[in-house]
Amino acid sequence: MAPTRTFALAGNPNSGKTTLFNALTGAHQHVGNYPGVTVEKREGHFMVDAREFRLVDLPGMYSLTAYSADELAARAFLVDEKPSCVINVVDAGTLERSLYLTVQFLELGVPVVLALNMMDEVRRRGLVLDTKRLAALLGVPVAETVARAGEGKTALVHEAVAFAAQRCGNWKPLVLSYGADIDRALADMEAVIEADRFLTDRFPARWLALKYLEDDEDVIALGRQTGPTAATLEAMAAKVAKHAQDTLGTYPEAIISDHRYGFIASLLKQGVLTAQAGRDRIAASDKADRILTQTVLGPLIMLAVLYLMFEITFFLGQFPMDWLEAGFDRLGSAASALLPEGMLQSLIVSGVIAGVGGVLGFVPLIIIMFFQLSFLEDLGYMARMSYMLDRVFRAFGLHGGSVMPFIISGGIPGGCAVPGVMAARTLRSPKERLATILSAPFMACGAKIPVFLLLIAAFFPAHAGRTMFLITLGSWAAALLVAKLWRTTVIAGESTPFIMELPPYRLPTFRGLCIHTGERAWQYVKKAGTVILAISILMWAAMTFPGLPAAQKAAFEAERAAVTADTHLAAKDAQAKTEAIDNRQAEKALRHSVAGRVGTALEGISRLAGFDWRVNIALIGGLAAKEVVVSTLGTAYALGKVDPEEAGSLSEQIAADPAFSPLSALALIVFTILYAPCFVTVVTMAKEASWKWAGFAVAANTVLGFCAAVALYQLGRLFL
Amino acid sequence: MSTALCLRRLGVNRKARVRAILATGELGRRIRDLGLVPGTELLVVGRAPLRDPVALRLRDFTLTMRNGEADQILVEAED
Numbered sequence: 001m002a003p004t005r006t007f008a009l010a011g012n013p014n015s016g017k018t019t020l021f022n023a024l025t026g027a028h029q030h031v032g033n034y035p036g037v038t039v040e041k042r043e044g045h046f047m048v049d050a051r052e053f054r055l056v057d058l059p060g061m062y063s064l065t066a067y068s069a070d071e072l073a074a075r076a077f078l079v080d081e082k083p084s085c086v087i088n089v090v091d092a093g094t095l096e097r098s099l100y101l102t103v104q105f106l107e108l109g110v111p112v113v114l115a116l117n118m119m120d121e122v123r124r125r126g127l128v129l130d131t132k133r134l135a136a137l138l139g140v141p142v143a144e145t146v147a148r149a150g151e152g153k154t155a156l157v158h159e160a161v162a163f164a165a166q167r168c169g170n171w172k173p174l175v176l177s178y179g180a181d182i183d184r185a186l187a188d189m190e191a192v193i194e195a196d197r198f199l200t201d202r203f204p205a206r207w208l209a210l211k212y213l214e215d216d217e218d219v220i221a222l223g224r225q226t227g228p229t230a231a232t233l234e235a236m237a238a239k240v241a242k243h244a245q246d247t248l249g250t251y252p253e254a255i256i257s258d259h260r261y262g263f264i265a266s267l268l269k270q271g272v273l274t275a276q277a278g279r280d281r282i283a284a285s286d287k288a289d290r291i292l293t294q295t296v297l298g299p300l301i302m303l304a305v306l307y308l309m310f311e312i313t314f315f316l317g318q319f320p321m322d323w324l325e326a327g328f329d330r331l332g333s334a335a336s337a338l339l340p341e342g343m344l345q346s347l348i349v350s351g352v353i354a355g356v357g358g359v360l361g362f363v364p365l366i367i368i369m370f371f372q373l374s375f376l377e378d379l380g381y382m383a384r385m386s387y388m389l390d391r392v393f394r395a396f397g398l399h400g401g402s403v404m405p406f407i408i409s410g411g412i413p414g415g416c417a418v419p420g421v422m423a424a425r426t427l428r429s430p431k432e433r434l435a436t437i438l439s440a441p442f443m444a445c446g447a448k449i450p451v452f453l454l455l456i457a458a459f460f461p462a463h464a465g466r467t468m469f470l471i472t473l474g475s476w477a478a479a480l481l482v483a484k485l486w487r488t489t490v491i492a493g494e495s496t497p498f499i500m501e502l503p504p505y506r507l508p509t510f511r512g513l514c515i516h517t518g519e520r521a522w523q524y525v526k527k528a529g530t531v532i533l534a535i536s537i538l539m540w541a542a543m544t545f546p547g548l549p550a551a552q553k554a555a556f557e558a559e560r561a562a563v564t565a566d567t568h569l570a571a572k573d574a575q576a577k578t579e580a581i582d583n584r585q586a587e588k589a590l591r592h593s594v595a596g597r598v599g600t601a602l603e604g605i606s607r608l609a610g611f612d613w614r615v616n617i618a619l620i621g622g623l624a625a626k627e628v629v630v631s632t633l634g635t636a637y638a639l640g641k642v643d644p645e646e647a648g649s650l651s652e653q654i655a656a657d658p659a660f661s662p663l664s665a666l667a668l669i670v671f672t673i674l675y676a677p678c679f680v681t682v683v684t685m686a687k688e689a690s691w692k693w694a695g696f697a698v699a700a701n702t703v704l705g706f707c708a709a710v711a712l713y714q715l716g717r718l719f720l
Numbered sequence: 721m722s723t724a725l726c727l728r729r730l731g732v733n734r735k736a737r738v739r740a741i742l743a744t745g746e747l748g749r750r751i752r753d754l755g756l757v758p759g760t761e762l763l764v765v766g767r768a769p770l771r772d773p774v775a776l777r778l779r780d781f782t783l784t785m786r787n788g789e790a791d792q793i794l795v796e797a798e799d
Contacts, residue, residue: 063753067746094781097755215745251744257752285782286765295769387784391770394786497747497789498773499754502782 006054006081007160010074010105011089012098013060014380014503016117020089020147021057022512024157031519034073040425041073048161056083062097064104066218069430075218078110079202082171084164085111087156089147092116092129095273099264100257106138109171109204113160114142119152127273134272139174148509173204178259182213182252185240189213189233198229212237213252285504289384298388305381306403310412313368314446320364328357346544347537355536355624362418362680366524369408369419371517377426378508383500390498396480397487397495398439399432406436406479410443413472417441417681421688422520429496431487437689438697439483441677444475447626451672454630458651459662475673482674482704490696523687535679539624542595543617543632548588556585580638587638595620609671609709610664619671625678663716667709674705725797727790728774735763736795743792755779756793 009024011017021029025044034041042057058077059070066072078086086105090098095116105112114134116122122129135142141159145152177183189209193200199208199222211219212233223230237252244252291297332353339345376382382404390400402424403411409420420440427433444452452471460467487493547553563569563577590596591613599616606616614636621632630650637653654660676698677685686694724739738760741751755778756762762778772787 063749065749065753067750067753094779096779097781100753100755251748253749254741254752254757258757261755261757289766289775293766293768293775299769383784387773387775388768388770390786391768391772497750497785499750499783499785499789501754502775502784504782 005052006056006083007164008056008058008077008083008086009089010058010086010101011060011115011117012062012091012094012101012501014501015060015089015091015098016147017060017089018057019509019512020115020117020145020153021055022509022515023147023150023153025055029515029519031523034077039069039073046157048157051161053157053161055087056081061101063101064108065214066216068428070428072218078105078108082169083110084169085113085160085167087113087115087160089115089117089145091118092122092144093118093125093127095129096261096264096268099267100260102138103174103176103260103263106140106174107176107210108207109173111163111167111171112140113156113163114138114140115145115152115156116142117145117147119144120146120149130272130274133270134267137267137270137272171204173206175206176259176263178256181240181243182255182259185213185236186210189236192229192232192236196227196229198233199223199226209233210256213240214256215241215251215253285380288505289502292381293384293388298384302385302388305376306407307412309372309376310407310415312372313365314414317365317368321361324357324361324364328353328361331357343544347540350544351537351540352533355540356533360525362416363521363525365416366419366422367517367521370422370520371513373404373408373423373426374513374516375508378506378512380503380505382426383502386500387502394495394498396484397432397435398480398483399427399429399436399496399498401427402432402436402483405440406443406476409440410445410448411476413444413449413468414446415443416445416447417443417677418524418684420445421681421684422524424688429498431491431493432496434491434689434693435483435487437685438486438693439479441681441685441697441701442475442479442482442673444472444673445626447678448672450627451622451629452669454633454651454654455665455669457648458655458660459665471669471673474670478673524684535683536624539621539679542598543590543593543621545593548585548592552588553585556581556588583635583638586635590617590632590635608713609667609706610661610713611668611671611709612659614659615668619675622672623676623679625680626672629672663713663720666716667713670712671705671709674701674708676702676705723796724794727793727795728787730764730795730797732764732766735761735798737761737798738793739796740794741792742794743789747789747792751785751789751793754783755781756783761798762795 009017009021021042021044024046029042029044032041032043033039039059044055044057045052046055047053056077058074061068061071061074064071064075066075077083088102088105090102102112102114116129116131116134119129129144131142131144141163143152143156143159145156147153178186186206186209189212190205192198193205193208203211203219208219212223215237220230220234223233240252244250244255248255292301332349335348335353336345339348373382376385382401385403386400388400389403393400393402404426405420405424407415407420408423409415409417417440420443421437424433424436424440427436452468456464456467559581560578563574563581566574569577591600595617596613599620600613602616603611603613606612611619614633617636618629618632622629633654634650637650637657639650639653654665676682682694682698685697727736730736738756738758740758741748741756743751760778762776764774765777765782766775767773768775768784773784774787774790775782775784777783
């Protein structure tokens, strides 16, 4: 078999794998998914002697078992695409643990080149690694690298290309001894597998036998679909398992891993690792942790970091967001001036420009937020936050790592659920991650704030600060309790084991931060141009069509004509009267549109929560973006265009409306916290989880919000 | 030789050697993948502010796990 030009990059999390990938491929990267799973697949190219090679970055992993989606995706890639060589990045400072993955690659037989990374740290510690000896003992080329500085990368790729050419696509599985019992069983099973040609086109026979002994669910399931040999192999594996249990009180799987570690320990003892005089690499990290994770100081520092991060984002983000907003406003005015008044103008200005502009307005926030997030993650602080908070979040079926998505979504009021949902990517446990994605949008995001402020100004002006604080607490309670609800029903199941490395603190590279941040922003912008554009047009149409019948339009025209004809009126009064007529017409038109009719039709049910048709339309508008609730209410109260930031007259109007009461305002606040996320968030949820779960969030949150609002309103009426 | 105790009960700054891993299946596999096998030396370096999870030092790196998972690991304390 000729060598392909595909190379894979693999290694433990925190081994500097991604840094090395960036150093090798530069900024020319492509991010996709492995087939059928949401595991991110990163690809790039590198050149050796004017020939181009493809490099696929496998997910960070500790082992090749079937423990997580990451490991399964990596394994499937190796056996199905048969890369000509795996470049295995190893943190030279934790050689013993890191080689555990290497040994598993060797057992599989794929050609491996070892990149001993972070050699600078090793040298500083005064350790001496005999790489030649290691290479000889393992039978693979070994190169020393310092990925942060790009040191050794050229030698590494040359080694890899030369080795791939030499091995020429041949896989040579490493034969380790796992003790007499297992070895005998392996030989027997290998014979059976080869006699039946059972899955031998995909896996080496011995490796397959080993997976049966290791009780690997993925391989066992695959075997059952393939043929009757599976039953024979399972029976053989069960016999070995019983024997191990009877004689040694342990499992074949444990015996096998013991022998792997034994093999590694004997390698290192044969002169690979010497002179342990220097200072402990993790000593400095430990000192920092003594303060940063201390019982009292740790949480306080964490709060300060979160708060600072938040302030930086919204302070720095304000400027570019304002510019973008002003830019789109100007674009809208220009389009209004250029296009003749009518449907097309309304579509372009209110549908397309306002819709896409609203979405692109988030881009600066996403960039700043993710830059800091990548910084904290690469620094190693994110792992400490998970460690400190895990106990709290676990009580609600979440994970310590859920804190970041919650905070960004608006755990400190003013965030945004779009980057919040995206931040859940750092969670490695699938169930906890999904629960986080589903509950993060309950937080008090920046777009809900004007709605809350409007209602507070109208009904609770004396307790504004306290009410806002209670709303924030309520949002946290909602997110945590609903997460718990889903984790005990639709995503029930044992919590994923929290066995996590606390990597030593390391300063991130600026280049790596820029690459990651740029990627996230670009993915988001691409969405804005497609799905989100379509939905904005849909929302616009729902609030525009059908237009008022000609007779009613004519009536408003006649009124306006009467005002203009009235010569007794001063120009100012005439203008005011015309505007009032325009606003009444807008109100009528809104009520007449599809959204208006739905709102009116829903009045029968929504009365239970104290909402009239105006509130209903506004809430429908809020599906586009929550601040639209305020501007739609403005139209519905015939106030013309209301700026969400200065809604003073609107709050007076609402306070005076007999249809509203403090109780129905409270019910509306509760509903606003809980009901369907805005569509930008929905699209992001679909991207991060699936359309099914995004749809579930829309339906379930709305039902939940309505039930809570009705309960509050009805109980309140009983007792007040 | 001292008696075996469960890792949850080992205090901060105490050293120990792993005697047995009780967990099977996914949790057991995960524990072994990260280098916790019988014979491994470890040091308890700290506990989170709410006393759970626990942070361990072994094989030149730091690992954290929940108390529930530490229950699955039997160790012999060393002084």
